[in-house]
Amino acid sequence: MKLIASVRKQLGPSFTLDVALSLEPGITMLFGASGSGKTTLLRALAGLLTPDAGSITIGERVVFSVVPPINIPAEHRGVGYVFQQLALFPHMTVADNIGYGLGDVDPAVRRQQVLAIAESFQIGHLLSRRPRDVSGGERQRAALARSLVLNPTLLLLDEPLSALDHSTQSRIIDDLRRWNAAHDIPIVYVTHAHREVFALGARVLVMDQGRIVADGSPADVMDAPAREPIANIAGFENLFSAIIVARRPDAGTMLCRLAQMGTELEVPLAHMNTDSSVRLAIRAGDILLATEEPRGLSARNVLRGTLVAIRREGPTVVVDVDARDRFVVHLTPSAADVLGLVAGKSVWLVIKTYSCRVVSA
Amino acid sequence: MDWAALTVSLELAAIVAGVLLVLGTPLAYWLAFSDWRWKFLVDAAVALPLVLPPTVLGFYVLLAIGSRSPIGRAWTTLTGHSLAFTFEALVAASILYSLPFAVQPIATAFSQVDRTLLEASATLGASRWRTFSRVVLPLSVEGVIAGGVLSFAHTLGEFGVVLMVGGNLPGITRTVSISIYDDVQGMRFEAANETALVLLIFSFAVLAAVYALLRKPRSLATIA
Numbered sequence: 001m002k003l004i005a006s007v008r009k010q011l012g013p014s015f016t017l018d019v020a021l022s023l024e025p026g027i028t029m030l031f032g033a034s035g036s037g038k039t040t041l042l043r044a045l046a047g048l049l050t051p052d053a054g055s056i057t058i059g060e061r062v063v064f065s066v067v068p069p070i071n072i073p074a075e076h077r078g079v080g081y082v083f084q085q086l087a088l089f090p091h092m093t094v095a096d097n098i099g100y101g102l103g104d105v106d107p108a109v110r111r112q113q114v115l116a117i118a119e120s121f122q123i124g125h126l127l128s129r130r131p132r133d134v135s136g137g138e139r140q141r142a143a144l145a146r147s148l149v150l151n152p153t154l155l156l157l158d159e160p161l162s163a164l165d166h167s168t169q170s171r172i173i174d175d176l177r178r179w180n181a182a183h184d185i186p187i188v189y190v191t192h193a194h195r196e197v198f199a200l201g202a203r204v205l206v207m208d209q210g211r212i213v214a215d216g217s218p219a220d221v222m223d224a225p226a227r228e229p230i231a232n233i234a235g236f237e238n239l240f241s242a243i244i245v246a247r248r249p250d251a252g253t254m255l256c257r258l259a260q261m262g263t264e265l266e267v268p269l270a271h272m273n274t275d276s277s278v279r280l281a282i283r284a285g286d287i288l289l290a291t292e293e294p295r296g297l298s299a300r301n302v303l304r305g306t307l308v309a310i311r312r313e314g315p316t317v318v319v320d321v322d323a324r325d326r327f328v329v330h331l332t333p334s335a336a337d338v339l340g341l342v343a344g345k346s347v348w349l350v351i352k353t354y355s356c357r358v359v360s361a
Numbered sequence: 362m363d364w365a366a367l368t369v370s371l372e373l374a375a376i377v378a379g380v381l382l383v384l385g386t387p388l389a390y391w392l393a394f395s396d397w398r399w400k401f402l403v404d405a406a407v408a409l410p411l412v413l414p415p416t417v418l419g420f421y422v423l424l425a426i427g428s429r430s431p432i433g434r435a436w437t438t439l440t441g442h443s444l445a446f447t448f449e450a451l452v453a454a455s456i457l458y459s460l461p462f463a464v465q466p467i468a469t470a471f472s473q474v475d476r477t478l479l480e481a482s483a484t485l486g487a488s489r490w491r492t493f494s495r496v497v498l499p500l501s502v503e504g505v506i507a508g509g510v511l512s513f514a515h516t517l518g519e520f521g522v523v524l525m526v527g528g529n530l531p532g533i534t535r536t537v538s539i540s541i542y543d544d545v546q547g548m549r550f551e552a553a554n555e556t557a558l559v560l561l562i563f564s565f566a567v568l569a570a571v572y573a574l575l576r577k578p579r580s581l582a583t584i585a
Contacts, residue, residue, distance in 0.1 A: 048480050074483040087481035091499050100495070101485030150486060 003186045006054040013314040017210040023186040030190045032207035038190045042156045046081045047074035080147030080155040088131040095127035101150045117149040137168040155187040237284035237328040261324040266300040267356040281357040284330040288350035301351040362555040366540035377455045378513035381463035393471035419525025422454040446528040454526040463512040470504020510571045
């Protein structure tokens with residue numbers, strides 16, 4: 001079983017989910033800050049939210065596409081979803097919760113299936129209790145069992161274990177891994193905890209502002225010594241490949257040359273050697289834009305360029321500037337009005353040294 | 362003590378509460394879960410009987426069931442007699458009059474059910490009907506009971522609509538409240554006092570029983 005999905009969904013004026021992913025069986029971590037779009041993506045995969053565009057294929061089965069129009073509703077999608085709040089039915093016993101999705105099967109068969117999955121998640125002795133009468137870890141196991149008893153083709157876990165202590169967490173994950181050894185489905189595990197990513201993930205996708213910004217092993221995309229985690233520069237509009245051309249330890253800076261067009265930028269000193277390849281990240285909102293050549297500035301990086309394009313995105317004016325390399329600058333509408341910005345105008349970009357973030361490539 | 366009037370009142374209230382539970386529950390479900398942008402208009406229409414004088418409602422019901430209206434004519438063709446000043450007319454008018462008392466508590470209870478539970482139910486393969494009958498309804502039992510009892514009690518206590526639509530036919534449309542009014546008009550204060558006291562005690566007992574039940578939501582959920 002394999003999941004292949006591309007999903008685009010506009011939510012409000014300033015947030016767009018726009019991701020494409022392909023997942024093999026096994027646990028894939030989906031990591032990102034709250035508001036980065038993780039839950040929105042899960043809801044789209046589960047059929048609880050209809051994407052504006054894209055397609056979702058689980059195994060051989062297309063469950064969503066725009067052309068031809070296919071949108072299999074959640075109840076027929078066969079996707080297991082364990083909610084952050086678990087959403088166990090409070091008025092039912094653990095057994096009735098687990099057996100809920102089995103519907104109208106023969107009661108004896110249902111009992112036997114419920115018992116089997118409950119025992120593989122170590123809650124066989126709690127079946128007659130209500131969810132409020134069992135511990136947090138046991139509730140978690142019940143929620144997992146309730147989804148897995150239906151043999152889903154894809155399992156979505158939305159920060160399911162964040163409230164549990166580490167040893168309970170890892171025992172539950174062991175049980176889940178054992179279950180999946182026999183079933184071999186893709187499992188998407190959402191978290192915003194670094195620790196969980198390292199503990200569980202063979203592969204991690206990092207989300208930021210509705211996009212997947214990194215994809216790899218935890219060691220590759222999360223923090224490592226002398227590096228800034230890629231996740232920390234997620235959402236930076238300006239990302240450049242560059243080479244360190246000079247180190248100035250007494251000034252606390254380094255000079256970098258952008259790989260594409262050779263623009264030089266002064267950036268904060270990092271523990272890297274000259275000629276190292278780095279990634280440079282600069283937020284569009286951290287770049288100052290001037291229509292006359294600025295003088296008497298503390299900022300070290302002043303670049304001359306030409307305004308290429310200007311457009312409005314919600315409350316922000318987005319300006320593309322060609323200063324040999326391409327930069328994206330964000331302005332407020334009033335600032336853009338005062339400057340009288342139009343395409344073709346000569347502008348200067350001012351970038352403070354400490355607005356530049358350096359990550360080893 | 363006018364036992365015939367009490368019988369009419371109890372029968373009327375029971376039928377109205379029963380019909381309102383059957384009709385009001387789907388309406389409450391729609392009000393609780395629909396995203397229709399003009400839903401507020403339906404909300405307002407359902408709440409109208411709360412603010413309208415019973416005479417206004419009764420007047421329009423009379424017009425609607427009179428021999429000149431299509432409804433009235435259809436009824437006459439079907440049954441051979443006119444609808445006005447019959448028990449059936451009382452039932453129809455009382456259903457309209459008590460509509461918000463049934464629909465509002467039920468809709469409130471439905472909308473307080475955690476939406477995540479409904480989504481969980483869907484991802485577990487349950488149809489909308491199964492989600493409603495197994496999750497929404499059991500978690501809203503208090504609201505449904507409250508809606509049934511309030512519409513029962515409200516119908517039991519109504520006066521103006523009954524007078525406008527039903528008239529005052531002993532054993533058919535003379536309810537307790539009209540009987541009391543009659544007795545007072547006829548200076549039969551002792552009879553009025555007896556009937557009024559029975560109605561007072563009965564109403565209090567019903568409401569007390571409901572509030573006692575609602576105090577223990579767990580036992581109610583178990584009953585369901």
